[in-house]
Amino acid sequence: MRSEQCDVFIIGGGPAGATVGTLLAQSGLNVVIAEKESFPRFHIGESLLPHNLPLLDQLGVRSDIQSTSIVKRGIEFVSPTHGKSVRFDFARALDRRHPYAFQVRRSEFDEILLRNAESKGVEVLEKCRVTAVELEGSSTPTVTAQIDGSKRSWKARFVVDASGRDTVIANKLRTKERHPRNASAAVFGHFRNARRLEGDAEGNISIIWFDRGWFWFIPLADGTTSIGAVCAPEVFKSRKGDMEAFFNELIASSPEVSDRLKDAVREGGVTATGNYSYLSSQTSGRNFLMVGDAAAFVDPVFSTGVYLAMRGAFQAAGAVKACLARPERQDKLLKRYDRNIVKAADAFTWFIYRIRQPAMRDLFMAPRNMFRVEEAVLLLLAGGIDRRFRVQARLYFFRGIYYLTKGIHFCARLTCRKDKGAQAGLTPSMGQ
Numbered sequence: 001m002r003s004e005q006c007d008v009f010i011i012g013g014g015p016a017g018a019t020v021g022t023l024l025a026q027s028g029l030n031v032v033i034a035e036k037e038s039f040p041r042f043h044i045g046e047s048l049l050p051h052n053l054p055l056l057d058q059l060g061v062r063s064d065i066q067s068t069s070i071v072k073r074g075i076e077f078v079s080p081t082h083g084k085s086v087r088f089d090f091a092r093a094l095d096r097r098h099p100y101a102f103q104v105r106r107s108e109f110d111e112i113l114l115r116n117a118e119s120k121g122v123e124v125l126e127k128c129r130v131t132a133v134e135l136e137g138s139s140t141p142t143v144t145a146q147i148d149g150s151k152r153s154w155k156a157r158f159v160v161d162a163s164g165r166d167t168v169i170a171n172k173l174r175t176k177e178r179h180p181r182n183a184s185a186a187v188f189g190h191f192r193n194a195r196r197l198e199g200d201a202e203g204n205i206s207i208i209w210f211d212r213g214w215f216w217f218i219p220l221a222d223g224t225t226s227i228g229a230v231c232a233p234e235v236f237k238s239r240k241g242d243m244e245a246f247f248n249e250l251i252a253s254s255p256e257v258s259d260r261l262k263d264a265v266r267e268g269g270v271t272a273t274g275n276y277s278y279l280s281s282q283t284s285g286r287n288f289l290m291v292g293d294a295a296a297f298v299d300p301v302f303s304t305g306v307y308l309a310m311r312g313a314f315q316a317a318g319a320v321k322a323c324l325a326r327p328e329r330q331d332k333l334l335k336r337y338d339r340n341i342v343k344a345a346d347a348f349t350w351f352i353y354r355i356r357q358p359a360m361r362d363l364f365m366a367p368r369n370m371f372r373v374e375e376a377v378l379l380l381l382a383g384g385i386d387r388r389f390r391v392q393a394r395l396y397f398f399r400g401i402y403y404l405t406k407g408i409h410f411c412a413r414l415t416c417r418k419d420k421g422a423q424a425g426l427t428p429s430m431g432q
């Protein structure tokens with residue numbers, strides 16, 4: 001089998017792969033994207049963040065995407081334990097330049113991005129599954145793929161792994177590290193006639209807590225609503241019937257969700273997926289890097305996945321261009337890239353990993369804008385993670401309030417236990 005040549009070979013044509021491809025082709029490089037599916041294809045992850053929009057502008061696709069989307073102005077958190085819902089509007093964030101985002105059908109969104117890459121000169125090969133990547137022993141890695149029943153191989157100056165949760169290179173190098181405390185699974189479907197919020201809040205995402213986890217409620221432009229339940233893996237393991245019956249049972253157990261769905265009809269099937277968070281301990285190496293979910297995946301509660309993938313893709317494109325132009329500086333450039341990827345995910349994870357804690361929920365359900373802390377948290381929820389001191393200081397202040405609230409919860413639990421203990425001790429003597 002004779003090897004073909006290219007400057008950059010990209011595994012996967014999702015938002016990360018299509019974005020890196022577009023940017024590299026625009027700078028004159030010869031780029032190939034291999035995508036195992038044929039687009040448009042279904043993908044979960046339909047809620048974008050406001051800070052994703054400038055990236056769409058830079059790629060020149062915002063208006064195409066807007067025409068197939070609904071505007072998302074904020075997030076509604078619904079907590080039955082607190083007996084209320086709270087709405088956060090991005091327009092009130094500390095930086096008000098990005099007041100809204102879009103809810104998208106990923107089949108349409110991803111196709112617009114991939115066709116845009118193609119129009120900028122990327123060679124896009126669909127139904128082309130990468131089966132092997134040889135990274136060592138040569139200055140030019142070799143990629144082998146299966147397409148139309150035959151094998152093809154490429155020698156590339158640089159390989160970008162944008163294969164999403166298939167994590168082609170991280171699996172090969174065994175560098176994928178699961179987060180020890182953040183495992184969950186999701187089951188989801190699409191519904192017509194779900195009751196949405198009213199007025200300009202119609203496109204908002206709702207995060208609805210229930211006793212076994214949380215639901216997402218994402219309105220789409222075509223009138224359907226994407227609804228999914230995220231629970232601990234044990235909840236899934238304990239299910240008795242099939243996935244559809246299990247999903248119906250979860251919905252029925254949440255009065256808030258079942259009320260919004262009382263006139264709704266499900267369209268299409270029910271899908272389940274594992275959801276655990278991971279980070280590859282190495283996100284780059286000689287002549288290759290990983291981007292998007294191929295490098296790291298964080299729990300989807302704040303809808304960060306597509307934004308992190310596309311933001312990472314801009315950084316990846318910069319790193320690849322620099323590495324090809326100055327190979328002698330590659331180690332340094334890739335170290336900086338690794339740091340940026342970890343930093344971006346870390347900006348969200350402190351909040352994400354604590355959102356299940358009662359203390360964090362209390363703070364989210366009773367927001368107070370003391371010293372503009374609420375506005376700083378809103379900026380984070382909008383994707384504003386390029387921290388300036390005025391934002392960072394407020395987020396640290398929020399962390400302080402969180403730990404204080406947690407302390408108060410702890411003392412309350414302790415007092416409650418003592419009271420119960422005293423009562424248990426008193427009861428027999430009272431009866432004597």
Ligand SMILES: Cc1cc2nc3c(=O)[nH]c(=O)nc-3n(C[C@H](O)[C@H](O)[C@H](O)COP(=O)(O)OP(=O)(O)OC[C@H]3O[C@@H](n4cnc5c(N)ncnc54)[C@H](O)[C@@H]3O)c2cc1C
Pocket residue numbers: 011012013014015016017034035036037043044045046047048049128129130131162163164165166168186228273274275291292293294300303304305306307309
């Ligand atoms: C339950 C759930 C809910 C989510 N909700 C949201 C949300 O609301 N908002 C949000 O922003 N994110 C959400 N996400 C995360 C989001 O889906 C991902 O972060 C995002 O799709 C990452 O983009 P990507 O380009 O890195 O990977 P992907 O979009 O997965 O693209 C990877 C591409 O690579 C292709 N591929 C894989 N292996 C190969 C191979 N061997 N050869 C060739 N091609 C290959 C795949 O077919 C795919 O098209 C959610 C995720 C889950 C699991």
